Amino acid sequence: MERADTRLIKRSIWQYLDVPIIAVAFLIILPLLGINRTTDFIIFCIFVLGFNILYGFMGRLSFGHMLYLGTGAYTMTIFSEHISQNPLLAILASIVAGALIGVILGPIIVRTTGACFALINLAFCQVGFFLVLVAFSRQTGGEDGMSANFSKLSFLNFGNKAVVFGFVLFCLLLTYYFLKKFTSSPFGVLIKSIKENETRVKFLGYNTFTYKWVTFIISTTISAFSGALSILNYGYVTPSFIDPTRAVEVIFAALIGGSGSLYGSIIGGVVYMTISNYLASYIPRWEMFLGFALLVVVFRLRTGVWGFIVGMFNKRQKVLEG
Amino acid sequence: MSANSIIETKKATIQFNGLTAVDNVDFRMQAGEAVGIIGPNGAGKTTFFNLLTGLYLPTEGNILFAGRDITRVPPYKRVTLGIIRTFQLVSVFDSLPVIDNLALSTIRFGENYGSKWKFFFTDVHGEKIMKNCLDQLDVMGISDKADLMTSELSYGDKRKLEIAVALSLNPKILLLDEPFAGLSDQEITEVSVIINKVKATLSLVIIEHKISRIVDIVKRLCVMHEGRLIADGPPEQVLSDATVREVYWGKEEGLTCSV
Numbered sequence: 001m002e003r004a005d006t007r008l009i010k011r012s013i014w015q016y017l018d019v020p021i022i023a024v025a026f027l028i029i030l031p032l033l034g035i036n037r038t039t040d041f042i043i044f045c046i047f048v049l050g051f052n053i054l055y056g057f058m059g060r061l062s063f064g065h066m067l068y069l070g071t072g073a074y075t076m077t078i079f080s081e082h083i084s085q086n087p088l089l090a091i092l093a094s095i096v097a098g099a100l101i102g103v104i105l106g107p108i109i110v111r112t113t114g115a116c117f118a119l120i121n122l123a124f125c126q127v128g129f130f131l132v133l134v135a136f137s138r139q140t141g142g143e144d145g146m147s148a149n150f151s152k153l154s155f156l157n158f159g160n161k162a163v164v165f166g167f168v169l170f171c172l173l174l175t176y177y178f179l180k181k182f183t184s185s186p187f188g189v190l191i192k193s194i195k196e197n198e199t200r201v202k203f204l205g206y207n208t209f210t211y212k213w214v215t216f217i218i219s220t221t222i223s224a225f226s227g228a229l230s231i232l233n234y235g236y237v238t239p240s241f242i243d244p245t246r247a248v249e250v251i252f253a254a255l256i257g258g259s260g261s262l263y264g265s266i267i268g269g270v271v272y273m274t275i276s277n278y279l280a281s282y283i284p285r286w287e288m289f290l291g292f293a294l295l296v297v298v299f300r301l302r303t304g305v306w307g308f309i310v311g312m313f314n315k316r317q318k319v320l321e322g
Numbered sequence: 323m324s325a326n327s328i329i330e331t332k333k334a335t336i337q338f339n340g341l342t343a344v345d346n347v348d349f350r351m352q353a354g355e356a357v358g359i360i361g362p363n364g365a366g367k368t369t370f371f372n373l374l375t376g377l378y379l380p381t382e383g384n385i386l387f388a389g390r391d392i393t394r395v396p397p398y399k400r401v402t403l404g405i406i407r408t409f410q411l412v413s414v415f416d417s418l419p420v421i422d423n424l425a426l427s428t429i430r431f432g433e434n435y436g437s438k439w440k441f442f443f444t445d446v447h448g449e450k451i452m453k454n455c456l457d458q459l460d461v462m463g464i465s466d467k468a469d470l471m472t473s474e475l476s477y478g479d480k481r482k483l484e485i486a487v488a489l490s491l492n493p494k495i496l497l498l499d500e501p502f503a504g505l506s507d508q509e510i511t512e513v514s515v516i517i518n519k520v521k522a523t524l525s526l527v528i529i530e531h532k533i534s535r536i537v538d539i540v541k542r543l544c545v546m547h548e549g550r551l552i553a554d555g556p557p558e559q560v561l562s563d564a565t566v567r568e569v570y571w572g573k574e575e576g577l578t579c580s581v
Contacts, residue, residue: 181442184447189426199377203401204487
């Protein structure tokens with residue numbers, strides 16, 4: 001009987017080309033959308049990646065991910081105001097803040113599943129929103145928000161939009177590569193297994209709590225990272241960065257692209273941003289069409305756009321083979 | 323107490339809202355023994371397994387593993403001690419490829435790695451992990467299906483996969499919950515050949531409904547009825563026991579009366 005070694009260990013060349021493909025894809029849409037929007041798209045894609053590691057891979061849907069994005073955004077701004085205007089240091093501080101909020105809230109949040117998990121995130125997000133808007137309005141600028149100023153670095157001048165674009169694209173590729181490593185490791189198998197049957201994973205000898213916590217921290221850290229990058233791009237922060245009602249955006253993007261896939265997250269991010277940016281300029285109540293798009297996804301494309309493409313490809317392959 | 327008893331329960335009792343599912347069970351087995359647990363539906367066999375593996379905490383009583391009290395040890399730690407189980411309804415990860423089901427168990431909590439970080443960054447489809455996984459699948463004779471999705475497997479193959487996962491965890495004591503349920507006659511023969519092969523290296527407990535399937539595997543039979551252990555001994559002796567016959571086939575004189 002033939003062992004499956006060769007089939008399993010043989011890799012298709014596509015698996016090594018994914019990072020260049022993503023880079024080229026964004027360079028292609030750059031002249032179509034203009035540099036500001038493309039940068040915006042890329043940052044949103046990083047956020048979707050951070051969200052999807054929790055939702056798509058581990059099966060925990062969060063309604064409060066804006067909190068983690070907002071943590072990054074506000075840390076970035078406040079750090080530049082009070083501590084240092086070095087943008088790289090400020091980004092680093094935001095990443096640390098994102099990880100820290102994951103470490104602190106994680107033990108409470110990851111104990112829950114399903115609706116409880118979604119709502120407890122939302123609850124914490126509401127608390128964060130209140131703190132920013134009312135309780136600490138003197139420090140955060142309240143409803144008006146505040147602007148962030150960064151010093152010019154000799155080797156990276158973030159005053160130049162092209163530099164910001166290049167840097168943000170680099171960050172996306174880095175995040176993607178990091179998550180790809182993660183999800184194709186035994187740890188990746190573990191979190192996918194938790195999604196399917198957590199009790200069974202315990203009976204394989206793993207303390208699922210720890211791994212859920214780690215995944216949660218990864219998710220909050222990446223979300224905070226994307227929050228920090230948006231401040232780098234916009235130069236100011238408002239409470240909309242932590243507004244609980246905006247959590248829907250990232251959920252839609254993950255669903256449209258296909259949860260449980262990194263490519264899907266990026267495609268979902270781009271599709272969502274295209275709808276929300278362009279449809280909005282033609283149709284005032286564009287959200288209705290977002291609803292229709294979601295209906296199509298729910299009824300026709302259960303695995304999202306990316307899952308649909310993979311499915312088509314596999315079907316063709318099978319037809320060709322026999 | 324006993325130096326070489328592998329697992330022992332002392333007056334283990336569990337109640338759910340007043341219903342006593344396992345009632346005062348004193349059970350003890352030596353290392354290397356093979357024990358079968360039989361009993362009618364709802365006798366508490368699976369609940370007894372859940373007590374041994376830590377899914378439920380006993381309301382009263384203690385559970386000892388190799389002389390050490392493990393009553394409050396969580397399930398995942400019991401697995402690392404060597405208490406491995408399978409489930410009544412076959413429990414594998416349908417959404418993963420067959421081979422990935424084995425990845426987590428063959429790397430054995432990362433102890434096969436030099437450092438903890440490798441758990442997060444090594445490629446799970448790398449040669450080293452895959453070789454171990456395929457070797458395990460070979461034991462069960464399903465390595466040719468390694469790259470299928472688990473959902474595409476037949477029920478019998480899923481059962482074999484589940485046993486492969488259990489074996490790859492290096493069990494000291496293996497608890498099989500109705501391993502033959504839902505299998506074809508041929509698959510039952512295949513699986514019992516494998517169980518007979520591995521039982522020399524470990525202690526074995528099998529829950530089974532049909533006595534005929536396990537009499538040639540186990541040397542000792544326990545009968546559970548309404549949460550209690552009502553008989554314990556060699557199969558011939560247990561099967562000729564009056565109370566056991568009553569539980570399984572009803573009162574004989576009762577039958578004659580009604581005729």
